Amino acid sequence: MDEGPDTRTFQAGQGAVGWDPADLDAARLHRAVSGVGIGLWDWDVGSGRVLADCAAARLLGLGKDAGPVSIDDVLARVHPDERATFLRARDVALRARSTFLEEYRVIHPDGAVTWVQTRAGVLVDAADDTLRVIGFTTDRTSARTVRERVARALDHVSDIVLVLDEDDTIVYANIEAVRQFGMARQDIVGRAAADLPLSPVRDHVAELRRRRADPVAPGESNSATVLEVEETDAAGVWWAVRMFTIPDGLVVTMRNADARHRADAERAELIGSLSSALRRSRQLLDVTVELGQALTVDELCDVATRTSTSNLGVHFTGVVLLEDDGPPRVITRPHSDFLTRAWARMPDFGPAVTAQLLHTGQPRFDESRAGYLRDFPDRAPNLDAMSIDAMASLPLIVSGRPIGVMLLGWPTPRVFDEDERRFLLTLVGPFAQAIERARLYERQMSTVETLQRAVLPRTLPDLDHVRLAARYLPAARDIGIGGDWYDATVLSDGTVSLVVGDVGGHGLLAVSTMAELRHAARAYALQLQPPADITTQLSANLGERTDEALATAVVAHLDPETGWLTWSCAGHPPPLLLAAEPEAGEAGGVGATRYLEDVHGPILGVDTSATYGQSSVQLPPGAGLLLYSDGLVERRGRSLTDQLAALAAAAAAALRPPEDPGALCDHILRAVAPREREDDLCLLVVATS
Structure with a gap:
C-alpha cells in the first residue's frame, strides 16, 4: 500500500515508522477516538490491503495487533448471514463513490460472535490517484442485545409491529405480522413496504414520508411525523394503524379493529x-x-x-x-x-x-x-x-x-x-x-243545541264599536241540560245590556228557572232600568217562588260610544277586564288586566228584601270584557283563587286587543275549561274598538 501523508500519519498513530512528531493534534485525536472504542482502518482498493489500528483489528476479528491485512481476511470474518448484504452495500458505495453504513456480525478466531457497525467513505488519494476506502468501526453488541430483547418482547405483542428503514424496506417484523401476513419472517424482512398485502400499510407509508418532508414553522412541533388511521383492507377487515418516524426509518403498528367496529356498529344500532x-x-x-x-x-x-x-x-x-x-x-x-x-x-x-x-x-x-x-x-x-x-x-x-x-x-x-x-x-x-x-x-x-235555540239567544248583536262572542258547554255527566245562560240586548238609548247567570242544579227545573230569569232581565233592561235595579228585582222575583231556586248573575250596561261600563254582581264570579295601558291623560281608564271584584249583593233569591248596588268604569279602546259562569273556574279539590289566576293568565296570554272575540272564547275554553265537566258553563266575550 502506498504510504502517502495520510497513511504515514495513520501508521504513526500506532507507533509505526513514518510518525511525524510535529503532528501532535492528529495523535491526540486518534488517542481520543481509540479511547471510546472506535477503530479506524484504511483499504487500498487496488492492492486489496487493509491497514487497521488496534481497535479496528480487534473489532473486525483480526487479532489484537495493528497492521496490514488483505480485504479477504476482513471479509472472512463477516458472518455468512450478513456477508452478501455487506458486499452489496460495499459495491454500491464503490460505484457511486459514496459512503455506506452497515451493521453485521463478526466471527472472532476463538469462535465468539459480536455485532459491529461500519461507516466508510470512498475517496481518491490525491497523492497517487489510487482508490481508497477509509472508515471506522464500532462495537454494537450491547445495542444489538438490547434490540434483540426488544424484538423478543415485541414477538409477544398482539399487534402487528414492523420497522422500516429509510428506504421503506422492512427490517423487522414480529410474530403477529408473520401470522397475519401468512408469510415466513425471512420473506417479510427485506421486502419493500409497497409489496405488503395489507393496503393500510402500503397506502400510507408514502403519505407519512411526504408529510414528514413538509417544512415546519419555527417553534412548532412536527406532528406530521405521526399518522393514525382506521380503515379496511381489501377483505373488508378494519385495522387501526399507527405510524411514526424514527431517526433512520419508520415504525408501523397495526391492530385488528374489526371486532370493535362490529361492536360499535351494534351499539350504534341499539x-x-x-x-x-x-x-x-x-x-x-x-x-x-x-x-x-x-x-x-x-x-x-x-x-x-x-x-x-x-x-x-x-x-x-x-x-x-x-x-x-x-x-x-x-x-x-x-x-x-x-x-x-x-x-x-x-x-x-x-x-x-x-x-x-x-x-x-x-x-x-x-x-x-x-x-x-x-x-x-x-x-x-x-x-x-x-x-x-x-x-x-x-x-x-x-x-x-x-x-x-x-x-x-x-x-x-x-x-x-x-x-x-x-x-x-x-x-x-x-x-x-x-x-x-x-x-x-x-x-x-x-x-243541547236544540234546547239552546229555545232558551239562549240565537244571535248576538252586531255593533260598530263592540264585538260579541259567546260559548255554552253542557255538563259531561248528562245530556247537558243546565241553568247557565247569557244574553246581550241593544237598548233604545244605544247601550248594550249584557247578562250572564247561573241557576243552581240541572234538569227541567233549572232550565225553566233560567228561561224565566233571562226573559225577565231582558224585559227590565228594555225598560232602561239600571243594572242594580234589575238584580234587585230578579232577586225579589226568585224569592217569591216556592221551589227555593237560587241563582247568581252579573248584569252590565255598556255604552259603545263612551266605553262606560256599569255592572251589578249578585254573588257571581267577578268579570275579567282585558285592557291595554291607557294613553297619557286618559281619565278613568283601566290600566291592566284585572278582575272587577265588587260584589253588590247576595245570591239571587236568598233575601227578597235586599237592595243591590252597582259600579262603573270606563273601558279604553281595544279593551275586552269576560263574563262567565262558575263552571269555567270551579274544580273539585282545587282553590278557586288559583283557578281565577289561571283564567286571567290564559286570557292575558291571548292576542290583545281581542280583535276576534270568538277566537278568544275558544282559546279560553281550551286552556281553562275542564274536559270532564261536572257543571255546565257559559262564556260571553265583549271586545271594544
Missing part, C-alpha cells in the same frame, strides 16, 4: 333503536295529549293529519266513519270533493280497501301504488287525485267493533319497517277511541 323507540313514545304521548284536547271529529282528524305529516311525512289523510242512521261520513285532509263524490258512487263506500279491512280487522300496507292497483285497478284516478304512491290502510276498532277506516298516503314509494308499522297500529287505537268519544260528544251537543 342506541338508534332505543332513540327511535323513545322518539316514537314521545310522539305517541304528544298525540295522545292532543287527542284528549280535541272535542270534535274534525278536530281529531286535524290532530291526526298534523302529527302524521310532521312525524311521518304523510301527504294525504282520509277517514271513513260508519254511521248507524245514514251513509258513512268522509273526512279528507287536504279536503277533496272529488274523492268524496267518487267514494260515494262506489258500491263499497270509501276507499276500496274499506270492505276488506272491516271484514278482517287487519291493516294493509302498500309500499307502492302498483301493489294496490293489482287488487283495485279501477282506483287509479283516486290515487292520482290524492297524489299518493304508498298507503297504510288502518281499521278503526273500538271494543272489538269496527267503526271506520283511516287511510294514510305518501307521495312516493315507501318501505314500512317493523318500527313504523307498530307505531301506526299503536297510534290508531287511541285515535279510534277518541273518535268514538267525539261522536258521542257531538250527539250530546246536537241535543
